[in-house]
Amino acid sequence: MLAVPFLAGCGSDEDEAGKPLAGQDIAPVARDLVADGSSLKWAVDAVPATLNTFQADADTGTNRIAQAVLPSLFRLDAGGRPVPNPAYLESAKVIETEPRQVVLYKLNQQAVWSDGREIGAADFLAQWRALSGKNSAFWTARNAGYDRIEKIERGASDLQVRVTFARPYADWKSLFSPLYPKEVMGTPEAFNDEARRRLKVTAGPFTVDKVDTANKDVVLTRNPRWWGRSAKLSEIVLHAVPRDKRAEALANGSVDVADVDPADAQRIGLAAHGTANPLQGSGRTSVKKLRAWALAHDFGADAAKAGKGKLHKAIAEYLGEQLALREVEVRRxxxxxxxxxALNGSEGPLADERVRRAVARALDRKELARLVLTPLGLPAVPVGSHLALSGQAAYADDSGAVGGQDTKEAQALLADAGWVPGGPVKGAKKGEKAAGAESDQGDKGDRGDKGDGEEKSDGGRDGEYIVGEDDKTGDGKSGGHGDGGDRHLVQEGRNGGVPGAYAPKGTAAAAAPAAPLAKDGKALTLRFVLPSGVGSETLNSVAERISAMLERLGIRTTIIKVSDDSYFKDHIASGDYDLALYSWPSSAFPATDDRPVYAKPVPAADGSVNVEQNYTRVGTDQVDQLFDEAVATLDEGKAVSLIRKADARIWAAAGSIPLYQRPQLVAVRKNLVNVGAFGFQTPVYEDMGFLKKGAKISPSPKN
Known part of the structure; x- marks a missing residue:
């Protein structure tokens, strides 16, 4: 048995959660400074395939619409913690614990659906029945929590709803957010089909006016029956714009706000300071100089082949857009x-916990965080928890359970596992080095080495892949496309990197690689699988840096680049990788949402292995038990303590190593207020709008 280091994070000190590493950046102003009646054009990746957030193909656009048009009984605050939404709730609390947990909801007496009907117990009841998992006719993506409910009843009045649980449920605040009307949840036909393209009944500051697939728009308009503060905007138009077209869309006015990649963020920053014009001047500019200028401004490889006329036109268009982009800023x-x-522990060298722990101890996570976040001016602090982020109640830095970067300790773990330097390799020719030695030049080519000794990063938008709430990946069995039923993989289009965004000054140079390790005639070489599509530059930069760190131990990596379409489905979900990089969202309810991510894989009836969403295939009975205890306790302090203990054990098992929090870059018109990079907090759609003429935005405090 390996001696496990002291499991950090087992205390209940609320100060450990700290505060978010970066606050909101939304240009907040009072409502009386916001103009009334404007239209906001918001870029999205695609017109949502469904308006039902509980369906498997719901995406971020679906969630954004639901936030604007449907009740959410609890919202997330700036620290990612659930708080009651007074627009819908007067109160919600546990009123009984024995013999059953009972939650009493007291609804805002003004809360009505857009058809005039009061929001009430019938809507709660319909949603529970649809999502409980008892009726397979409802094609639901998740039912966590709803499956614990025993009954739902009207309270002492129409404004009260009593929810009785068959089993204690700590994360009850996660339920009924969003809340759909009984017209959607009442029948499988309405749930499965009708709610995909329209919501006839809503209850938010906005309502769905139309879904226009031809023009790639979803139009939200003010809800005339909204009882809260009237929305400042008359409409919000969600318009589908590919990521590589967003700078152009911001420049020509077809969108007002858009998530952008670091390349566009840098371009917008350059526009604010003016861009040199190579077409001006008394002398003639050569084609060679124009091509060099175009390449320096990220025009792409085609610029090197274009003739002078085409270059002249392209540069003129670019400069025109740069002038227009002066009215735009990036909020971060x-x-x-x-x-x-992620370390696949199902087979091969990484099935040995000692090898996984050695990989973990080889990593300088601070260096990796700096590589990605410092060029963007964001706090470069490694993430210390699998189950929460800084600012959330459950956050504590539990990484001490596996230990920090320590080459000697990592080497000792590998030696204990039988991996020794320079050992003989079966099949190697006389005089040939162990596999993975300097002769592996092909791998360097695959890693995209520039040959100049410098490693470039686009600074963010790393995950072509973030596991969130928006995809359909199948049955959760090894060899299948598991999603666990609660959280789903999102594949997001990404674009280009930021030229010149190098590793921060002061980053230590890579140490010389150690002699390759071998055991029983086999070299210690790990397959590092990465996506190959446009926008994967940061993932590749991070992977190159990790590979260099592992080489210091004598661990060689073979980087394998695969198509974006097959990256998750054919490699991560099916277990065809040793090392991989992808992202997870944090949750305000880790006991519910994260259990399938770290559940111990179990054999299924058909002979496969049910991994749920545990794509590393590393799990323990102790972690499962801690999750089960956390979700069943109604003592919030005890639940936090249990989550932190579970996280410490997840660190100790070294199936996955959190690296850094992802950057959030949102380009907006400078006079657009209460909109931008929201961080944890749920947006307040009724307060968004354009600044009144003559009003000024106060400078945001520095994080």
Whole structure:
């Protein structure tokens, strides 16, 4: 048995949660400074395939619409913690614990659906029945929590709803957010089909006016029956724009706000300071100089082949857009999501916990965080928890359970596992080095080495892949496309890197690689699988740096780049990798949402292995038990303590290593207020709008 280091994070000190590493950046102003009646054009990746957030193909656009048009009984605050939403709730609390847990909801007496009907117990009852998992005719993506409910009743009045649980449920605040009307949840036909393209009945500051697939728009308009503060905007138009077209869309006015990649963020920053014009001047500019200028401004490889006429036109268009982009700024924060290194523990060298722990101890996570976040001016602090982020109640830095970067300790773990330097390799020719030695030049080519000794990073938007709430990946069995039923993989289009965004000054140079390790005639070489599509530059930069860190131990990596379409489905979900990089969202309810991510794989009836969402295939009975205890306790302090203990054990098992929180970059018109990089907090759609003429935005406090 390996001696496990002291399991950190077992206390209940609330100060450990700290505060978010980066606050909101939304240009907040009072409502009386916001103009009334404007239209806001918001870029999204695609027109949502469904308006039902509980369906498997719901995406971020679906969630954004639901936030604006449907009740959410609890919202997330700036620290990612659930708080009651007074627009819908007067109160919600546990009123009984024995013999059953009972939650009493007292609804806002003004809360009505857009058809005039009061929000009430019938809507709660319909949603529970649809999502309980008892009726397979409802094609639901998740039922966590709803499956614990025993009954739902009207309270002492129409404004009260009593929810009785068959089993204690700590995360009851996660339920009924969003809440759909009984017209949607009442029948499988309405749930499965009708709610995909329209919501006839809503209850938010906005309502769905139309879904226009031809023009790639979803139009939200003010809800005339909204009882709260009237929305400042008359409409919000969600318009589908590919990521590589967003700078152009912001420049020509077809969108007002858009999530952008670091390349566009840098371009917008350059526009604010003016861009040199190579077409001006008394002398003639050569084609060679124009091509060099175009390449320096990220025009792409085609610029090197274009003739002078085409270059002249392209540069003129670019400069026109740069002038227009002076009216745009980038607001920055950190997403409620983190990027991790995943280690597949189902087979091969990484099935040995000692090898996984050695890999973990080889990593300088501070260096990796700086590589990605420092070029963007964001806090470069490694993530210390699998189950929460700084600012959330459950956050504590539990990484001490596996230990920090320590080459000697990592080497000792490998030696204990039988991996020794320079050992003989079966099949190697006389005089040939162990596999993975300097002769592996092909791997360097695959890693995209520039040959100049410098490693470039686009600074963010790393995860072509963030596991969130928006995909359909199958049955959760090894060899299948498991999603566990609660959280789903999102594949997001990404674009280009930021030229010149190098590793921060002061980053230590890579140490010389150690002699390759071998055991029983086999070299210690790990397959590092990465996506190959446009926008994967940061993942590749991080992978190169990790590979260099592992080489210091004598561990060689073979980087394998695969198509974006097959990256998750054919490699991560099916277990065809040793090392991989992808992202997970944080949750305000880790006991519910994270259990399938770290559940111990179990054999299924058909002979496969049910991994749920545990794509590293590393789990323990102790972690499962801690999750089960956390979700069943109604003592919030005890639940936090149990989550931290579970996280410490997840660290100790070294199936996944959290690296850094993902950057959030949102480009907006400078006069657009109460909109931008929201961080953890749920947006307040009724307060968004454009600044009144003559009003000024106060400078945001520095994080």
């Amino acid at each position: 924060s950190l997403e409620p999501a983190y990027t991790q290194l």
